[in-house]
Amino acid sequence: MEIRPILSAMLRSKTGPVLIALQIAITLAIVVNSAFIINQRLEHMHRLTGMDHENLVFARSYGFGPNHDTLATIREDIDALLAMPGVRNAAYISGIPLSGSGSNSGFLPHPPEGENDPDSTNANYYNGDHRLAEALGLKIIEGRWFHPEEIEFDPTDTSYGAMPKVVVVTRAWADAAFGEGEPVVDRLVYDSIGRSARIIGVIEHMQGAWVNWDELDQVIILGNISAAHSVITYAINVEPGQKETRRSRRSCRRSTATAWCSACARTRTTSPAATTPTAR
Amino acid sequence: MFAYYLRLALLSIRRNPVLSGLMMAAIAVGIGAFMTMLSVHHFMSGNPIWWKNDVLYAVGVDTWNPNETYYQSRPELPPQQLTYRDAKALQASDIPTYKAYMFNVVGVFQPENEEIAPFIERGRMTFNDFFAMFDVPFEYGGAWGEQADRRDEFVVVLSREINDKLFGGENSVGKRVVIDGREFMVTGVLKEWHPAPKFYDVTTGAFQEPEAFYLPAQLYETLQPDRSGNTNCWKPENLDSFQAFNNSECTWIQYWVQLDTREQQQRYADFLHAYLQEQASVGRSARPDQYLMATPEEWLEINEVVADDNRVLVGLSFLFLIVCLLNTVGLLLAKFLGRAGDISVRRALGASRLDIFRQQLIECGFIGLLGGIAGLGLAGVGLMVVRKMYRFEGSSMMDGEMILVAFITAVLASIAAGLWPAWQICRVPPAGYLKTQ
Numbered sequence: 001m002e003i004r005p006i007l008s009a010m011l012r013s014k015t016g017p018v019l020i021a022l023q024i025a026i027t028l029a030i031v032v033n034s035a036f037i038i039n040q041r042l043e044h045m046h047r048l049t050g051m052d053h054e055n056l057v058f059a060r061s062y063g064f065g066p067n068h069d070t071l072a073t074i075r076e077d078i079d080a081l082l083a084m085p086g087v088r089n090a091a092y093i094s095g096i097p098l099s100g101s102g103s104n105s106g107f108l109p110h111p112p113e114g115e116n117d118p119d120s121t122n123a124n125y126y127n128g129d130h131r132l133a134e135a136l137g138l139k140i141i142e143g144r145w146f147h148p149e150e151i152e153f154d155p156t157d158t159s160y161g162a163m164p165k166v167v168v169v170t171r172a173w174a175d176a177a178f179g180e181g182e183p184v185v186d187r188l189v190y191d192s193i194g195r196s197a198r199i200i201g202v203i204e205h206m207q208g209a210w211v212n213w214d215e216l217d218q219v220i221i222l223g224n225i226s227a228a229h230s231v232i233t234y235a236i237n238v239e240p241g242q243k244e245t246r247r248s249r250r251s252c253r254r255s256t257a258t259a260w261c262s263a264c265a266r267t268r269t270t271s272p273a274a275t276t277p278t279a280r
Numbered sequence: 281m282f283a284y285y286l287r288l289a290l291l292s293i294r295r296n297p298v299l300s301g302l303m304m305a306a307i308a309v310g311i312g313a314f315m316t317m318l319s320v321h322h323f324m325s326g327n328p329i330w331w332k333n334d335v336l337y338a339v340g341v342d343t344w345n346p347n348e349t350y351y352q353s354r355p356e357l358p359p360q361q362l363t364y365r366d367a368k369a370l371q372a373s374d375i376p377t378y379k380a381y382m383f384n385v386v387g388v389f390q391p392e393n394e395e396i397a398p399f400i401e402r403g404r405m406t407f408n409d410f411f412a413m414f415d416v417p418f419e420y421g422g423a424w425g426e427q428a429d430r431r432d433e434f435v436v437v438l439s440r441e442i443n444d445k446l447f448g449g450e451n452s453v454g455k456r457v458v459i460d461g462r463e464f465m466v467t468g469v470l471k472e473w474h475p476a477p478k479f480y481d482v483t484t485g486a487f488q489e490p491e492a493f494y495l496p497a498q499l500y501e502t503l504q505p506d507r508s509g510n511t512n513c514w515k516p517e518n519l520d521s522f523q524a525f526n527n528s529e530c531t532w533i534q535y536w537v538q539l540d541t542r543e544q545q546q547r548y549a550d551f552l553h554a555y556l557q558e559q560a561s562v563g564r565s566a567r568p569d570q571y572l573m574a575t576p577e578e579w580l581e582i583n584e585v586v587a588d589d590n591r592v593l594v595g596l597s598f599l600f601l602i603v604c605l606l607n608t609v610g611l612l613l614a615k616f617l618g619r620a621g622d623i624s625v626r627r628a629l630g631a632s633r634l635d636i637f638r639q640q641l642i643e644c645g646f647i648g649l650l651g652g653i654a655g656l657g658l659a660g661v662g663l664m665v666v667r668k669m670y671r672f673e674g675s676s677m678m679d680g681e682m683i684l685v686a687f688i689t690a691v692l693a694s695i696a697a698g699l700w701p702a703w704q705i706c707r708v709p710p711a712g713y714l715k716t717q
Contacts, residue, residue: 015613015700015704016610016613019606019609019610020610022606023603023606023607026599026602026603026606027603029599030596030599030600030603033592033596034596037589037592060400062386062388062400062506064387064388064398064460064461101484112516115345115347115515115516116345116347116348157520158520158521158522158525159518159519159520159521159524160519160525162520191516192516193516193517193518229506230386230506231386231506
C-alpha cells in the first residue's frame with residue numbers, strides 16, 4: 001500500500017484530517033472515562049455478597065397498637081410465608097443487607113478499656129433468628145448457626161443492639177478483630193459498654209448495609225430479636241424464577257395487629273447506636 | 281436584512297436537506313446529552329429556599345467525641361445533627377424569629393374506610409415555626425397553634441398526597457385520623473410541596489420526598505414513636521430505655537432558625553458559644569468554638585448534595601457536545617464549499633466578504649436553533665430516563681432557565697462551528713469560479 005500519496009493529500013488540505021483527528025481524540029477521552037466509571041460500578045456489582053441474592057425477597061411488617069405481640073407476629077408471619085408456594089425459607093432479620101440503611105457499631109475481642117479503646121472493630125450488625133443462615137444462603141465455615149432455643153427476646157429491652165448470649169461473625173470481622181485466621185469459635189466478643197456474647201460460628205462471607213463502605217464485609221449477627229423497633233423484616237428465599245412475581249405482588253393484609261406489606265421498603269429506618277460511616 | 285438572510289438560510293436548507301438534516305441531528309444529539317446532564321446538575325445544586333438564604337440557618341453544636349472530630353476531613357465542623365438534650369436547650373432561646381428542631385418518625389395510618397388497608401408513612405415531628413420558617417404552602421387550614429408546642433395536643437398536618445388518599449382531596453381540617461392507634465385532629469393540609477434538595481434534612485437522601493405528616497415534637501415523649509432517619513453515637517453508654525437514649529450523646533435531630541437581622545445573628549452566635557462553654561464547664565465533652573450557623577446554600581455544600589459523579593458527567597457530556605460540533609464543522613465545510621459558485625456570483629454583484637460571512641453565520645445560527653429544539657426533545661427523554669433510574673419524583677428538572685440555556689448553547693455552539701467554514705468561504709476568490717461558469 002502506498003502511504004505517500006495519502007500523506008501528501010492530507011498535507012494539502014489539512015482541515016479535514018485535523019477535524020477527524022480531534023473528533024477521534026475527544027471521543028476516545030469520553031469512552032475511556034465512561035469505561036472507567038462503568039468498570040468501577042461493575043466491580044461493586046460483581047463483588048460476592050455471600051448471600052443468595054438472586055432468590056432473596058425482603059418483606060417488612062410494622063406492629064402497632066397496644067396489644068401488639070412481636071413474637072406471635074413473627075411466628076404467624078413466618079408460618080404464613082412458609083405456606084406460600086414457591087417460598088423455600090423465611091427468617092427474621094432486623095434490616096435489609098446492602099439497602100443503604102442499617103446499624104454499625106464497634107465490638108471488641110476483650111472488655112473495653114476506657115472510652116476509646118483502639119481495639120474496637122466496626123461491624124454492621126443484624127439481629128437474626130435460627131432460620132436466617134439458610135434463608136440468606138450463608139455459608140458457615142467454622143462452628144454452627146443458632147439453635148431455635150438460643151434466640152432471645154426481651155420486650156422491655158429497647159436498647160439498640162442489646163447483647164444476646166450468642167453471636168455469629170463473618171471471617172472478615174474475626175480477622176480484623178482477632179487477627180488473620182485466628183480461631184474464634186467459643187471466644188467472647190464485647191460491646192462498647194462491656195457486655196459480652198459467645199461466638200458460636202463464623203460466616204465465610206456476607207455484606208452489610210453500605211455499598212461504598214470499605215468495612216462492608218465486617219458483619220455480626222446477634223442471636224436475638226430486637227425490641228427497639230416496631231418494624232420487623234423478613235428475609236424470604238424463593239425458588240429460582242419466583243422473585244419478580246413475588247415482588248410485584250404488593251399485597252397488604254389488614255388485621256388488627258399488623259399492617260403487612262410485601263416489599264414495603266419505603267420506610268428507611270437507620271437504627272441508632274450506630275455510627276454511619278457513609279455520612280463522613 | 282436579517283429577514284432576508286433568514287429566507288436565504290431556509291432556501292439553502294431546502295436545497296440541501298440531507299446535509300442540513302445531518303447538521304441539525306448532530307447538534308440535537310449533542311445538546312440533548314449535554315442538557316440532560318446539565319439539568320440534573322442544575323436540579324441537584326438548586327437552593328429551594330433561595331429567597332430566604334440570608335436569614336435561615338442550620339445550627340450545629342459540637343458535643344462530639346473529645347478524642348475525634350465528627351468529620352475527619354473537616355475537623356472544624358460540628359456533627360451534622362444534634363443530641364436531644366442540645367436541641368431542647370437551644371429551643372429555649374428567644375433570639376431567633378423562628379426556631380424548630382425536627383426529626384423523622386414512622387407511623388401506621390388506619391383509615392376509617394375499611395377498604396383501605398393500614399399503611400406505613402414517614403412523618404416529621406417538629407414545631408409550629410417549621411411551616412412559617414420554610415414558607416410551607418397550605419391548601420386548607422394551617423399549622424397547629426403555638427400552645428401545641430408547649431403541652432400535648434394530638435394534632436396533625438397532612439401532606440397533600442396523604443389527604444388525597446385518606447379524604448379524596450377534600451378539606452379535612454377538623455377531621456380525625458388514626459396514627460399508630462391514636463386519634464389526631466387535622467389542623468392543616470399542605471399544597472404540593474417538593475423542595476429539592478430536601479435542604480432541611482439531607483441525612484437519609486437529599487432528594488427524598490417530604491414526609492406524609494407532621495406532628496408536634498412536644499408529643500415525642502408521650503408517643504415514644506419509632507424514629508426513622510440517621511442516628512450517630514460516639515459514647516459507650518447504655519441505651520436500654522427510651523429515657524437513656526434521650527439523655528445520651530447520640531445525635532439525630534436537625535435544627536433550623538430564622539435570624540432576620542445582623543444583630544440577631546451576632547447574638548445567636550454568642551448564645552451558641554456561651555452554651556457550649558457552659559456545657560464544657562459542667563464536664564460534658566464540648567468544643568466551645570465549634571458551632572455552626574450555615575445558610576441553606578452553605579448547608580447543601582457542606583453535605584455534598586451534588587455528587588462528584590454528577591460533575592464528571594456534565595464534563596463528559598460537554599466533550600460529547602464538542603465532538604458533535606466538530607462533526608457539524610465538517611458538514612458545514614462540505615456544504616459551503618459546494619456553494620462556492622453561488623457565493624462568487626454574490627461577491628461579483630457587490631456583496632462584501634463581511635456580508636457573506638454574516639449570511640453564513642445566520643444560516644448556522646438558524647440550523648442551531650432547529651437543532652436546539654430537537655435537542656430539547658431528546659433532553660426531555662433523557663431526563664425521563666434519569667428520573668426513572670434515580671426515582672426523583674415530584675418537581676420537574678427542566679425549568680425555564682435550563683430551556684433558555686439550551687437554546688443559547690445550541691445557537692452559540694453552531695455559530696462557533698460555522699466560524700471556520702464561513703471564513704473559508706469568504707476567502708474563495710470569485711473570479712475563478714465565475715470564469716468556469
